[in-house]
Amino acid sequence: MDKKKNRRAFIKSAGRALAGLLMVVAIPKPGRAQRIHEIEIGEDAPDWLDHYWVYLIDTTKCIGCGACVRADKRENSVPPKFFRTWVERYQITEDNHVHVDSPNGGHDGFLPEDLAQLLTSVELETDGSPQGIGRVKKQGRVTKGFFVPKMCNHCRNTPCTQVCPVNASYQSPDGVVLVDKTRCIGCSYCVQACPYGSRYIHPEKHTADKCTWCYHRITKGLLPACVTVCPTGARKFGDLKDQSSEIKKLLSTQRLNVLKPELNTEPFCFYIGLEQSVR
Amino acid sequence: MIYSEYLFPNDMHIYWSLMIVTYPFITGLIAGAFIASALFHVFGLEELKPISRFALMVSLAFMVCATLPLLFHLGHPERALNVVITPHWHSAMAGFGFIYSFYLVVLTLEIWLSYWEEIVAYSKTSASGVKRLFWKTVALGVDETSGEIRQANRRAIYILGLIGIPSACTLHGYVGFIFGSLKSNPWWSTPLMPQVFLLSAIVSGLALLIVMYIALSSKGYLTWSFECLRTLCFYLWLSMLFYMISEGLEILFFFYESSDAWFVISTLLSTKLWVSFVLIQVGIGIVVPFTLLSIMIFVRNNQGAYTTMAVIAAATALFEVWMMRWNIVIGGQQFSKSYVGFRSYHPEWLDQEGILTTMGLTLLPFLLLYLLTRILPMKEAVEDEEPPAEVEPG
Amino acid sequence: MKALRHLKRALWIIAFLFVAGNMIRFSVVPESFGQYGDFRGAHLAEERARDPIHRGSDICGECHDERLEEKNNGAHGPIPCENCHFQPYAGDENHPEAHPEVSQSPDRSQRACLTCHQFFPSRPSAFPQLANFPEHIATNALKLNKDHVGAHTLCVHCHNPHDPKIDLKQNG
Numbered sequence: 001m002d003k004k005k006n007r008r009a010f011i012k013s014a015g016r017a018l019a020g021l022l023m024v025v026a027i028p029k030p031g032r033a034q035r036i037h038e039i040e041i042g043e044d045a046p047d048w049l050d051h052y053w054v055y056l057i058d059t060t061k062c063i064g065c066g067a068c069v070r071a072d073k074r075e076n077s078v079p080p081k082f083f084r085t086w087v088e089r090y091q092i093t094e095d096n097h098v099h100v101d102s103p104n105g106g107h108d109g110f111l112p113e114d115l116a117q118l119l120t121s122v123e124l125e126t127d128g129s130p131q132g133i134g135r136v137k138k139q140g141r142v143t144k145g146f147f148v149p150k151m152c153n154h155c156r157n158t159p160c161t162q163v164c165p166v167n168a169s170y171q172s173p174d175g176v177v178l179v180d181k182t183r184c185i186g187c188s189y190c191v192q193a194c195p196y197g198s199r200y201i202h203p204e205k206h207t208a209d210k211c212t213w214c215y216h217r218i219t220k221g222l223l224p225a226c227v228t229v230c231p232t233g234a235r236k237f238g239d240l241k242d243q244s245s246e247i248k249k250l251l252s253t254q255r256l257n258v259l260k261p262e263l264n265t266e267p268f269c270f271y272i273g274l275e276q277s278v279r
Numbered sequence: 280m281i282y283s284e285y286l287f288p289n290d291m292h293i294y295w296s297l298m299i300v301t302y303p304f305i306t307g308l309i310a311g312a313f314i315a316s317a318l319f320h321v322f323g324l325e326e327l328k329p330i331s332r333f334a335l336m337v338s339l340a341f342m343v344c345a346t347l348p349l350l351f352h353l354g355h356p357e358r359a360l361n362v363v364i365t366p367h368w369h370s371a372m373a374g375f376g377f378i379y380s381f382y383l384v385v386l387t388l389e390i391w392l393s394y395w396e397e398i399v400a401y402s403k404t405s406a407s408g409v410k411r412l413f414w415k416t417v418a419l420g421v422d423e424t425s426g427e428i429r430q431a432n433r434r435a436i437y438i439l440g441l442i443g444i445p446s447a448c449t450l451h452g453y454v455g456f457i458f459g460s461l462k463s464n465p466w467w468s469t470p471l472m473p474q475v476f477l478l479s480a481i482v483s484g485l486a487l488l489i490v491m492y493i494a495l496s497s498k499g500y501l502t503w504s505f506e507c508l509r510t511l512c513f514y515l516w517l518s519m520l521f522y523m524i525s526e527g528l529e530i531l532f533f534f535y536e537s538s539d540a541w542f543v544i545s546t547l548l549s550t551k552l553w554v555s556f557v558l559i560q561v562g563i564g565i566v567v568p569f570t571l572l573s574i575m576i577f578v579r580n581n582q583g584a585y586t587t588m589a590v591i592a593a594a595t596a597l598f599e600v601w602m603m604r605w606n607i608v609i610g611g612q613q614f615s616k617s618y619v620g621f622r623s624y625h626p627e628w629l630d631q632e633g634i635l636t637t638m639g640l641t642l643l644p645f646l647l648l649y650l651l652t653r654i655l656p657m658k659e660a661v662e663d664e665e666p667p668a669e670v671e672p673g
Numbered sequence: 674m675k676a677l678r679h680l681k682r683a684l685w686i687i688a689f690l691f692v693a694g695n696m697i698r699f700s701v702v703p704e705s706f707g708q709y710g711d712f713r714g715a716h717l718a719e720e721r722a723r724d725p726i727h728r729g730s731d732i733c734g735e736c737h738d739e740r741l742e743e744k745n746n747g748a749h750g751p752i753p754c755e756n757c758h759f760q761p762y763a764g765d766e767n768h769p770e771a772h773p774e775v776s777q778s779p780d781r782s783q784r785a786c787l788t789c790h791q792f793f794p795s796r797p798s799a800f801p802q803l804a805n806f807p808e809h810i811a812t813n814a815l816k817l818n819k820d821h822v823g824a825h826t827l828c829v830h831c832h833n834p835h836d837p838k839i840d841l842k843q844n845g
């Protein structure tokens with residue numbers, strides 16, 4: 001076991017050395033995880049060294065009301081048509097068609113544009129059953145459906161900070177992936193590198209922008225805005241270093257999954273009840 | 280499972296635009312032209328002598344312009360130097376500043392040394408004092424052209440060429456690495472990417488040289504030599520062959536492995552990229568020049584026909600490489616990261632990253648090249664003892 | 674060796690440029706860079722400095738304690754006041770002094786309620802939802818409040834949003 005570990009460590013460091021050589025003048029830097037523990041906590045230790053944040057989404061509880069998306073837009077002044085968090089609706093029909101949509105990121109809920117029609121007409125695309133709205137046009141009955149809230153996963157092995165040429169995107173010591181807007185050159189390499197579509201270039205600031213887990217709230221003892229407003233408790237947030245926290249208990253007892261696990265990005269946003277068809 | 284079309288809400292935009300198509304294209308021309316001159320200086324391919332110095336100049340002209348598309352693309356061009364101030368060593372893009380400046384130094388030195396005799400001559404014979412002073416500064420105050428110096432120069436050029444080949448390969452391979460190392464994007468993520476970029480760079484560089492050589496030597500600016508053209512065309516054929524194999528392998532593996540990636544790529548190829556990749560890039564860009572170049576290997580005596588074919592082959596090859604940049608850069612962004620949604624890209628004419636800017640930036644190196652040729656002669660170094668004093672600098 | 678004079682000079686110039694360039698490069702690295710890792714350490718504090726906008730229900734309770742208690746005891750207890758009382762769409766200026774971003778009169782339309790309570794097959798089945806809104810009005814609303822029955826019936830005509838449950842036996 002130990003031998004295997006050693007070997008893996010060796011391969012890792014060899015890889016890093018090779019990458020370093022390629023980069024002409026690279027000074028080998030210790031890995032991220034190491035750095036976090038090596039930091040000396042002095043007298044005036046900032047509190048971000050005392051925490052390690054983690055996020056948990058229970059898809060079985062999400063009702064797709066979009067309160068989180070609205071709260072996020074207000075809290076973080078997210079520009080229109082861009083999203084730091086969004087909610088997807090999945091509808092899988094009998095014939096195995098997967099219908100995914102997220103109109104305006106779920107910001108206005110999932111009611112059809114023409115609400116009046118929904119309110120006055122009894123036979124909306126129906127076949128007479130009271131669940132008329134449960135049919136997707138021409139595709140047959142929906143047999144399985146759920147909502148999936150999405151956001152930046154604050155990956156541990158993060159592809160987005162890996163590619164940032166100027167160290168503007170980075171992972172904070174307490175595990176939040178942030179963008180330093182005063183250093184970002186707006187190359188959008190990180191936008192390309194994120195496999196989850198969590199990033200965008202701010203249309204006015206011309207820098208990369210993304211979910212920060214409401215860093216200005218969590219470092220003051222509040223919850224992220226989206227967690228605060230979620231009416232069903234589908235979104236959970238907490239501190240891994242707090243041994244008695246609810247999230248710690250949930251993480252150790254529930255069956256978890258992450259998005260695109262095959263990419264080995266090690267997301268720190270976990271899901272309960274994630275269906276395999278989720279993209 | 281069959282998915283309905285779905286794009287992630289943030290995936291509505293194409294961030295890497297025409298500028299990022301232009302950038303690897305221009306960078307590719309540098310590497311290609313440089314390798315052509317290295318074939319002469321390092322590997323002693325005497326046939327290429329008429330073009331060896333001119334190729335270096337082409338390299339320099341494109342090198343100076345290579346960063347411009349990037350600057351136009353950045354959201355904050357004024358912060359561009361952050362790339363060298365606080366570089367992130369895990370990022371492929373961070374190496375750019377260093378590789379680029381290193382290569383620029385190597386190239387400038389090599390040009391400086393290959394024009395040594397002219398430079399010294401100008402510093403003595405130029406008409407006006409200002410010009411003499413300028414050339415003296417360029418010559419760093421040295422004014423000797425003895426046989427000893429010539430030999431030293433020749434050796435230095437050899438060494439520089441030797442250093443230059445791997446750095447040209449790095450410069451271009453790393454552009455491929457930028458794309459190839461992104462696991463988020465199945466159309467880019469393949470270890471063959473650096474190789475494909477490097478080989479296509481050589482293709483485009485050689486093709487450009489062929490076109491320019493034929494044009495300029497017909498007007499007498501360069502010394503005409505059929506053998507020189509033949510050699511260029513042969514190497515174009517060779518690099519094209521390797522390039523085709525790499526690109527073909529890439530698609531073949533995607534197809535055969537038939538993973539998630541192929542699901543996206545097959546849809547891409549049959550819809551968004553059907554015209555630009557399958558019909559134009561492969562159908563015209565690869566088939567036409569490769570067929571012509573293969574035929575040309577057997578054309579030995581008919582110089583006129585050979586030259587015509589060479590022009591067509593080189594021009595289509597250049598076009599092919601541009602299309603390849605387009606299909607990789609734009610094609611790779613025409614699907615959402617959900618892998619089940621697709622989007623279109625329509626460049627604007629007047630946009631900061633639009634069509635006019637692209638045309639301007641592509642033509643700029645040629646303007647620069649023209650200015651360079653006004654200062655320094657295009658033709659190869661004269662071997663005899665007499666300094667070429669009759670060439671009056673512009 | 675005289676032959677190498679120009680090469681030596683060139684090398685000196687390159688060496689000078691290299692050293693000077695690097696000196697400039699290092700001198701403009703932001704001060705706190707590297708404090709906690711490969712990034713500008715001061716950014717953590719800058720990111721933290723912003724003021725939170727969503728303050729939670731307790732702040733509302735300081736003035737509207739009865740309302741808060743009513744809500745907390747009802748089925749809508751877990752929902753913070755801000756969910757409905759934040760201006761759902763910008764432009765509402767009903768609560769100007771104390772907390773400008775909060776509006777006193779929230780969206781009272783059917784849309785506001787149906788955002789959560791319209792039936793969708795994607796919604797967890799245990800969650801209370803209406804499959805057929807007009808039918809709901811036809812069967813239930815009639816019993817409660819005949820005046821309001823019609824296309825313009827609002828949910829809030831019968832349901833108190835702070836405590837939405839209706840005991841039909843008691844009211845009917």
Ligand code: SF4
Pocket residue numbers: 151152153154155158159160161177193194195196197198199210265
């Ligand atoms: S989800 Fe995307 S933006 Fe967030 S940490 Fe992972 S790769 Fe980066």
Ligand code: SF4
Pocket residue numbers: 163164165166167168169179183184185186187188189190191207208
């Ligand atoms: S857009 Fe900004 S944060 Fe993203 S990789 Fe470029 S410099 Fe880094």
